[in-house]
Amino acid sequence: SKLICGSYGTLAVIDEVTIKTLPRPETSLSLLFESDDMASAVALIAGIFASPHEPGAAAILPQPVAAAAGIDLAADFVVVIRLEGIALSVDDRAGHLRGMGGTGGTVETVPQALSETLWRRIRDVDLLADHAGDIWKLSCPPASAPQIIAAIEPHFDMAFYADWAGGLLWLAGPSGADFGTALRAALTLHGGGHAQLMCDRGKSKQLIPALQPLPPAQAGLSKRVKAAFDPLGVLNFGRMHDGI
Known part of the structure; x- marks a missing residue:
């Protein structure tokens, strides 16, 4: 189940789901x-x-x-x-x-x-709905969030906030490849993480991958997992990364 979660339908078709729920707080x-x-x-x-x-x-x-x-x-x-x-x-x-x-x-x-x-x-990221640009989601170590923001904020017309105690950054910034490239460069310099384009308002996906590109070793592992689950490549092939 851990492999299936977040796989965007590239590994399997689910026809029955069991959901565990918790009581609503008083x-x-x-x-x-x-x-x-x-x-x-x-x-x-x-x-x-x-x-x-x-x-x-x-x-x-x-x-x-x-x-x-x-x-x-x-x-x-x-x-x-x-x-x-x-x-x-x-x-x-x-x-x-x-x-x-x-x-x-x-x-x-x-x-x-x-x-x-x-x-x-x-x-629901409603707080960035009025911004005209793309919406990006960054996952990073909470302690790195201030450095990441400081690295990119002076260079772009952007809005942002942090959830998950600083470990999840939601950013609205200009469409195109430059903003996403800067986000991923800042992540690389400050603790690692990944940046995903969540809302494309300017055809940015034609210029930059929506999902964080995988390192070669991880890309190879992901391709082998994909081949094991979907040897014929019929389940959303290429939905996440090229060849997966």
């Missing part, structure tokens, strides 16, 4: 922390996740993106922390986390209904 809320820069935001999140207070999710929103989400804070960056579980536990953990801002900046609480709406918009 309650949830989000805390908003102000941060002067992205590196400080990543450090704050690392401290929160190292604490015993069980955060459920963390995102970093630059001020323009935070404003688009309806967050009225003047800081350059806003850290969003989600807490969920039994109401008494959520309130207690929130009280402890409010003291972890460190810089004396504002810490705001977002109640459940608004918190759920905010996280849906983060998940």
Whole structure:
């Protein structure tokens, strides 16, 4: 099943699926922390996740993106922390986390209904919908996210935010090959990862691969796996990479 997930239908046809679900949390809320820069935001999140207070999710929103989400804070960056579980536990953990801002900046609480709406918009990349360019998804080590942004932001008209505590970057930037090439170069220089073109608004896929090109050894392994599952090459051949 691990091979099938994310294979874009290139390995097998699934005709029966078993899905494991979890109970919906009794309650949830989000805390908003102000941060002067992205590196400080990543450090704050690392401290929160190292604490015993069980955060459920963390995102970093630059001020323009935070404003688009309806967050009225003047800081350059806003850290969003989600807490969920039994109401008494959520309130207690929130009280402890409010003291972890460190810089004396504002810490705001977002109640459940608004918190759920905010996280849906983060998940669905709705916060970048008004940008005219392509949408890219970058997976990277959270500690590398500030360096990656610093390497590319001065050179492009772009918007971005981070999910997964900084490990998932969503970026909107100009169509064409230059932006994607710069993203992948920054990943190579700063900890590795992969960049995927998720929304092509300018025929960029004709100029640059949508998926991160594979290193030779990994490409060879992927071709052998493809041949074992689909020796006739009838399942979405070439959907992910050339020859796969």
